[in-house]
Amino acid sequence: MTLDQEIRAMGERALAASRKLAAFTSRRKNAVLEAMAVELEACRAELKKVNVEDVADAVKAGLSAAMVDRLTLTDARIDGMIKGIREVAALKDPVGKRLSKIVRPNGLVIERRRVPLGVVAIIYESRPNVTADAGILCIKAGSAVILRGGKECARSNRFIADAMAAGGKKAGLPENAVQLVQSADRDGVRALVQLEGLVDVVIPRGGEALIRAVTEQSRIPVLKHYKGVCHVYVDETADLDKALAILENAKCQRPSACNAAETLLVHEAVAEKFLPKAAEMFARRNVRTRGDATACRLIKGCAKVAPKDYETEYLDFELNVRVVKNLKAAVAHINKYGSHHSDAIVTEEPKHAKRFLRDVDSAAVYVNASTRFTDGGEFGMGAEMGISTDKLHARGPVGLDELTTYKYLVHGTGQVR
């Protein structure tokens, strides 16, 4: 069997499993998740042993410390996976929810209800916990899942996926509802994203290059999160203490997150007053800056910014600073250079807030709050698959609701046209 045939057979098995899983009640799905949690707990020691082999190979191969860290499974991370499964089990099941209902003049009753997507393919980088985190969200949403993780933690991924399948089986999970693509080959990804009619959606999780490659190859709809180039705009009417607290949080609380700020925009009327305060914070928090002429004058050690910096997701203690003429210029900057993820205005003028909310074309637009809140948990959805920067289907956090589709159920008594 060629790789293409193998992957196609996997898609067909997933589709068959998805038909069975779609009919599962919430109670049955939750029992499956609990059985998976129990199974992972039961084989924790073995998992750690397997993971040690992946880690040893990664170290031998000279992977960066950050990468080795990401693929290492500590007890705390295994606890996190197990806790995550139970948290998802506790979430409200989106499947079956009635979204609308109308009665037509001819007596037809037309309902629209959430139903599972069917088969979800997840392509992710070398973080073994994603195997569980992403897999269980799909199962809870009633879909079968095909996982394809980074090759650097192939053993750990295999172990976790097998443990999930084995645990799930004890509680009646259909066979092949959770499958893992074993091939480390890039061709495995290419074959997977050609499975139109078998796989309903592809979700790449990882760096921009991975996501672009998947999008270019895929004939299946892709739910994607390119990057987070987020902004804080300090309006002329801003409360500057609020602005400073929001900026510090948006930049420094967790700079590696996609919802961290990468660029500060300041209205020219408050730049002279605000930037020196900001400069103190930058010094205290070790934030490196790149700015325009005014910023360079007011912030010690500020480098000159280049246009491409405005499009860069630093994921680090690094920040662009630009002084703008007015709100309109701030909005234009954000829509041009941003990634349509999360952007905030700090203002005390409701009209400015309203205009910013209307005109900034991003998944989440904030007034007087940190961009760091764009997150399934913070938005009250519970666990999430990621943050979509797409406009179709899902925008912003992708939780259980966003992992479903809907169908129309039409109840008649013999109506014809």
Place this chain on the structure above:
Amino acid sequence: MTLDQEIRAMGERALAASRKLAAFTSRRKNAVLEAMAVELEACRAELKKVNVEDVADAVKAGLSAAMVDRLTLTDARIDGMIKGIREVAALKDPVGKRLSKIVRPNGLVIERRRVPLGVVAIIYESRPNVTADAGILCIKAGSAVILRGGKECARSNRFIADAMAAGGKKAGLPENAVQLVQSADRDGVRALVQLEGLVDVVIPRGGEALIRAVTEQSRIPVLKHYKGVCHVYVDETADLDKALAILENAKCQRPSACNAAETLLVHEAVAEKFLPKAAEMFARRNVRTRGDATACRLIKGCAKVAPKDYETEYLDFELNVRVVKNLKAAVAHINKYGSHHSDAIVTEEPKHAKRFLRDVDSAAVYVNASTRFTDGGEFGMGAEMGISTDKLHARGPVGLDELTTYKYLVHGTGQVR
């Protein structure tokens, strides 16, 4: 300027126009639509003259009578376009609608509201009225539109698009909110579907080949409607008179529609009783049939069906007939051979209805009603862009709501994480 550069410049102009249009109130958009209707009415005679040239060329080129008919603009069709514009103006504006609102424990108020998609590209075959019908739906939904119609009615499309832009301009429509790709070249389509970051969604309207080609080339999300292979399943508990009326309507009322039935499935317990009745109707309505052994025995002139027939959208007085063992087999047939569009069960047993509704994986699933109701108007949405057989973003009729996206508006008072 190369074609690629031209199309890219068009995309950039559309994006700029979309930013302005997104801020329009419903009243302003409706004024724009009314001005378009007035303009089209004012230049009706000229439009007919231009269309005569397209028709003459089409006849000369030896196009089929059906194709020539589709591109001919009669007074009735122009009336239809103008009436259509006013009907869309009268529809409720989806933009700004609040979809959800929560207040978090930290005081953040998180709203989710419908907002325009941005820029929509529509690629369609040779029906000049689509230029207006599709264009105005996008404008009403607050998006700029790039139209690319079939080359056989290039003059008529150009005239209609220009009339819409000219009429719209009188009521303040931003320039370039409605644009038409002039190139008859297929490369025009290819260039258009590469405009990631400028165009938000591509909607191909036409035959399956066009849609497949667009989907393969596109790096932008595609909203698609492949085909309608719809089923009527007559359950063992069916009221056979109801079943006959539904079948006749689903097959014969307008066989060229995508929601017309292509296959009849009959439970084996009622086949001997139902198929002879159906055969009388087929004879009366000139429906040609292809069936399995039982169908061939019970229906005069029934040809032998082949598996590929089960996947064929006849769009004609032609029907597959298959006798199935039970409900489960009917559902399996529909999920295997159907196009996930519209499928009906005729049954008097609520449990069977419930199972069919749950297990058939289609956009619209019917109990005791004709599949012909899958339509924006019949579903109470008003005008529609088409019927989506996709599962992401929009499923079933694509009306104004489905031509929008949403964003999160987060109102804070200085919250940080």
